[in-house]
Amino acid sequence: MLSxxxxxxxxxxxxxRRIPLQMLQKTLSKWTYLRExxxxxxxxxxxxxxxxxxxxxxxxxxxxxxxxxxxxxxxxIENPNQGMWHxxxxxxxxEDAPTVDLIQFKEQFKAHLIELNSHVSIKIKKHxxxxxxxxxxxxxxxxNPNHLKPTYAVHHLQTPxxxxxxxxxxxxxxxxxALVLATRYGSMKxxxxxxxxxxxxxxxxxxxxxxxxxxxxxxxLQEKNPVPTNPKIEKEQAVNTENRMQVACEAFGDGKLPELxxxxxxxxxxxxxxxxxxxxSREEPFRGVVEFSSTNLLESLRHAVSSGIAATPVSxxxxxxxxxxxxxxxxxxx
Amino acid sequence: MWTTNxxxxxxxxxxxxxxxxxxxxxxxxxxxxxxANKVMEELNRTLRTPCNNVKERRSRRRYSRAxxxxxxxxxxxxxxxxxxxxxIPNKRTPKTREVTNQVDPAQVAxxxxxxxxxxxxxxxxxxxxxxxxxxxxxxxxxxASEKQHGLAIEIGRExxxxxxxxxxxxxxxxxxxxxxxxxxxxxxxxxxxxDDVPNVVWSGLLTCVNGDLDYLQSLPPEFVSxxxxxxxxxxxxxVLVKSWFKKTFDCCFGPLxxxxxxxxxxxxxxxxCHPTRNIQYLKLSWELPxxxxxxxxxxxxxxCAWKLWDSVRQENTTEDCISIExxxxxxxxxxxxxxxxxxxxxxxxSLRTVSTALGSAHHSxxxxxASPDFIITALQLLTECALLKMPI
Numbered sequence: 001m002l003s004x005x006x007x008x009x010x011x012x013x014x015x016x017r018r019i020p021l022q023m024l025q026k027t028l029s030k031w032t033y034l035r036e037x038x039x040x041x042x043x044x045x046x047x048x049x050x051x052x053x054x055x056x057x058x059x060x061x062x063x064x065x066x067x068x069x070x071x072x073x074x075x076x077i078e079n080p081n082q083g084m085w086h087x088x089x090x091x092x093x094x095e096d097a098p099t100v101d102l103i104q105f106k107e108q109f110k111a112h113l114i115e116l117n118s119h120v121s122i123k124i125k126k127h128x129x130x131x132x133x134x135x136x137x138x139x140x141x142x143x144n145p146n147h148l149k150p151t152y153a154v155h156h157l158q159t160p161x162x163x164x165x166x167x168x169x170x171x172x173x174x175x176x177x178a179l180v181l182a183t184r185y186g187s188m189k190x191x192x193x194x195x196x197x198x199x200x201x202x203x204x205x206x207x208x209x210x211x212x213x214x215x216x217x218x219x220x221l222q223e224k225n226p227v228p229t230n231p232k233i234e235k236e237q238a239v240n241t242e243n244r245m246q247v248a249c250e251a252f253g254d255g256k257l258p259e260l261x262x263x264x265x266x267x268x269x270x271x272x273x274x275x276x277x278x279x280x281s282r283e284e285p286f287r288g289v290v291e292f293s294s295t296n297l298l299e300s301l302r303h304a305v306s307s308g309i310a311a312t313p314v315s316x317x318x319x320x321x322x323x324x325x326x327x328x329x330x331x332x333x334x
Numbered sequence: 335m336w337t338t339n340x341x342x343x344x345x346x347x348x349x350x351x352x353x354x355x356x357x358x359x360x361x362x363x364x365x366x367x368x369x370a371n372k373v374m375e376e377l378n379r380t381l382r383t384p385c386n387n388v389k390e391r392r393s394r395r396r397y398s399r400a401x402x403x404x405x406x407x408x409x410x411x412x413x414x415x416x417x418x419x420x421x422i423p424n425k426r427t428p429k430t431r432e433v434t435n436q437v438d439p440a441q442v443a444x445x446x447x448x449x450x451x452x453x454x455x456x457x458x459x460x461x462x463x464x465x466x467x468x469x470x471x472x473x474x475x476x477x478a479s480e481k482q483h484g485l486a487i488e489i490g491r492e493x494x495x496x497x498x499x500x501x502x503x504x505x506x507x508x509x510x511x512x513x514x515x516x517x518x519x520x521x522x523x524x525x526x527x528x529d530d531v532p533n534v535v536w537s538g539l540l541t542c543v544n545g546d547l548d549y550l551q552s553l554p555p556e557f558v559s560x561x562x563x564x565x566x567x568x569x570x571x572x573v574l575v576k577s578w579f580k581k582t583f584d585c586c587f588g589p590l591x592x593x594x595x596x597x598x599x600x601x602x603x604x605x606x607c608h609p610t611r612n613i614q615y616l617k618l619s620w621e622l623p624x625x626x627x628x629x630x631x632x633x634x635x636x637x638c639a640w641k642l643w644d645s646v647r648q649e650n651t652t653e654d655c656i657s658i659e660x661x662x663x664x665x666x667x668x669x670x671x672x673x674x675x676x677x678x679x680x681x682x683x684s685l686r687t688v689s690t691a692l693g694s695a696h697h698s699x700x701x702x703x704a705s706p707d708f709i710i711t712a713l714q715l716l717t718e719c720a721l722l723k724m725p726i
Contacts, residue, residue: 265675271642272674273667278645286642286671287635292628300628304678309622315677331675 004058008065011147012058015072016051024050027075033067065147066121073125073135076152080198083165087193087205087326090160090179092186098158100184102126105157109134109182116174121145131156138171151175154198160185161205163198192326200258205325209258247312248305251319257298263327265290265317270333285333298322436504442706444516445502445539450564451572452590452699454720455540457557458583463513466499469582473497476578477519477571494522496532497575507543507710510550512558514541519571536567538575543713546721561720562713563587564701590723591699594685595658596715602661603711604690608640611707614691618668622683630680632672636690642667 004012019027025043028034037057043050076082100108106124113120119139126132134153137145152165153175162179176188195201203209271279271286279286294300301318304310310318321327474497481495502514516539520532540560542550550559565572576587592600597618604613616639619631634642646663647656669680687696693703693712703712 267675269675271638271667271671273670275670276642276645276667279642279667282641286638288638289633290672290676291631291633293631294624294628295626297628300622300624300626303624304622304628307624309624309678309682311673311677311679313677315675317676318678 004063008063008068009055011065012055012063012068013051014148015068015075016047016054019075021047021050023075023079027071027078030074030078031071033063033070037061066123069121069123069135069137069147069150072150073123073133076135077125077127077133080154081196084194084196085163085165085198085201086167087191087201088162088164088176088188089191089205090162090183090185090188093160094184094186097184100157100182102132102157105132105155105182109178112181113174113178116177117171119143119145121147136171136175138168153179154202155179155183156206159206161191161202162188163201163205165198192328194327195260195262197259197261200260204258204260204322207325209253209256241306244308244312245306247314248302251305251314251322252298252302253322257296257302259295259299260297260321260327261293261295263292263297263318263321264329266330268330268332297327437502438504441502441516442709444537445709446703446706448537448566449700449702450539450566452592452701452716452720453563453565453576453587454561454590454723455563455579456586456724457553457559457561458579458585460556461558461560461583463501463515463558466501466515470497470499472582473499473517473575473578477574480574480577494520494532495535496520496522502539502541505541505543505710505713507714508545508547510547511542511545512560514539514543515560516540517575519567519575536571536575537565538567538572539564541713541717543710543717545717549721561724562590562717563720564716586725588723588725589699590716590720592695592697592701592716592719594697596719597685597688597695597697598661598665599658599715600693600695600712601688601690602643602656602664603715604688604692604708605636605639605643605664606656607692607707608636608643611705612636612691613639615689617687617689618665618685619687620680620683621686622678622680629686630672630678630683632668632680634668 016024024047028041029038040057041050041053045053109124110122113122113136117138117140119141121137121139123135124132125135132155134155136151136153137147137149138151139145149166151167151171153167154163155161164175167175180186180188191205193201193205267288267290268285271282274280292301298321301310301321305312305314317329317331320329474495477495477497496519498518498520500516500518502516505514506512517537518534519536521535522532523530539562541562541564542560543562545559545561553559563576565575579585580587601616601618605616607613613636615633615636617631617633619629622628622630643664646660646667648660672678672680685697687694689695692705692708693701695701701712701716703709
């Protein structure tokens with residue numbers, strides 16, 4: 001009888017603990033490895049007992065770490081909105097870049113990464129939405145690949161975008177080089193866009209959401225109107241509200257917006273307050289970092305504009321999130 | 335064997351019942367019953383205008399003198415006015431030396447770096463600093479007996495909980511301030527080895543730093559005012575300690591939040607320390623009423639924050655006093671600079687937290703003081719807040 005070593009058991013236990021009970025059945029049923037044994041499992045048991053049953057089943061089958069990482073990938077692909085996702089952009093495409101297919105990419109990526117670091121465990125899987133999912137567990141000359149802290153990278157073939165989760169600074173150059181070589185691009189750089197929801201980051205970076213473009217001749221804003229004295233006040237206010245709404249949608253988009261959690265602005269600009277002469281005349285910038293955060297930042301900002309918390313015209317810095325497709329900026333004076 | 339029935343003097347029991355009777359009528363155990371309504375009105379009025387009498391008082395160097403000079407119709411009416419002038423740490427003689435000179439450094443170490451939850455406390459009836467040993471035993475017994483009544487207490491540790499009440503000498507600034515009382519609840523493991531150090535599971539601090547002199551003088555001699563309670567530890571123990579104090583010293587507790595004005599005060603007071611002690615950053619967080627709600631955090635470079643502070647200082651102020659106008663101008667400067675960049679008015683939201691390397695404060699009444707330099711100033715400000723919040 002084959003048996004699992006302790007570290008394999010530990011990895012499996014950790015993974016099962018991560019998956020909520022109600023999602024276990026669905027996740028396990030997608031795993032071809034377990035197809036025949038699925039009927040023997042009782043999903044009505046408590047999670048603790050269930051885990052014990054599963055452990056003994058795997059022990060019998062002699063399940064390896066590689067098999068368990070398969071299950072982890074199934075779970076992560078189905079539930080990608082965990083951890084922090086960072087967007088990256090490939091540039092300087094070579095001539096043959098658009099012809100790279102999945103098999104070619106797979107071979108090239110594995111070969112290049114193993115050449116850079118021979119102690120890695122790589123798994124590549126293609127998802128239904130054309131995205132290639134890459135899971136890498138990193139090791140070194142002295143340690144085995146660490147399966148508890150894997151890096152995930154998601155790349156859509158024929159697009160210049162890569163989304164990465166759980167990458168340490170140490171491994172960044174290695175992954176970048178392998179990706180650049182496998183995709184036939186010249187270089188890869190930070191897109192300064194990050195968030196907890198992969199779908200939101202992807203939609204924003206690949207412009208896959210409903211946008212509203214400014215009309216050619218924007219209507220003059222109603223801001224400076226005198227206080228209405230006629231009986232049509234309500235009508236006027238309705239027009240005002242409508243205008244605000246339009247300005248808000250032009251700035252941040254229409255309909256459902258990608259869920260970003262944060263936007264960070266590093267201010268390296270001069271102090272701007274006319275009443276403070278001392279600081280205004282100062283040459284050095286007034287340094288600071290401003291961070292906006294919300295469960296759905298773009299929605300909050302759009303509401304701020306449409307409800308009047310933000311003054312119009314809208315500051316160019318805020319719509320830059322959707323226009324420049326990033327949420328980390330350094331602001332300097334021209 | 336200690337029991338929960340702790341009243342040792344007969345007259346105590348009688349007085350307590352009388353006081354409770356009094357409370358039932360006008361919720362006021364203090365001898366200012368008749369003035370109560372008038373005082374409250376006055377208090378409300380002054381609360382709305384916190385800038386009253388700034389000009390007259392700014393020139394006064396000592397906080398206490400400023401108070402004594404104000405003879406106003408009701409002696410509590412001007413309380414909010416204190417916040418218009420606050421003493422700041424003297425730049426030439428850093429507070430560090432001062433605090434550790436006055437107070438045992440080991441005791442100061444117990445106060446810093448903890449996250450404190452704040453409450454206000456009404457004056458304690460017949461509390462004696464000389465009896466803290468007895469109180470320790472009584473509180474221990476009370477906790478043990480409450481536990482037997484089935485009240486919530488952390489499981490597994492209940493056997494070895496021991497209260498230790500001590501006096502922290504030197505934190506009080508003025509003669510009238512009662513010395514600070516420090517409470518610790520220690521847990522001994524069930525099978526403790528002889529030399530095992532007991533684990534501190536709860537700490538509390540009852541303090542009064544630079545309390546309103548006229549208010550303190552107006553108290554009958556049998557009352558001790560320690561208006562500020564800081565607690566750190568499990569909520570269930572906080573409830574037990576509070577209920578023991580309530581029944582033993584006939585006092586009341588209430589939650590003490592730190593409002594936007596006081597958060598602004600803290601921001602300014604911390605920034606002032608920068609030349610002597612690097613604050614590393616000044617961080618302010620606002621919550622804006624958008625849907626969904628949005629938090630805006632502004633983290634300012636310490637040098638820049640100091641430059642801004644320096645530019646809003648008024649020329650005719652004395653070295654160690656800062657005024658509410660300066661504080662308001664300081665925050666307004668930050669908000670204006672922010673508005674010029676983002677067209678968003680931070681004043682539409684509410685200030686939630688303020689922090690620097692010297693400490694952090696949250697509007698819900700949580701404060702952490704990371705540096706001993708700042709203890710006296712912070713406790714003084716909080717003592718004021720507690721006295722203001724107290725029902726009269």
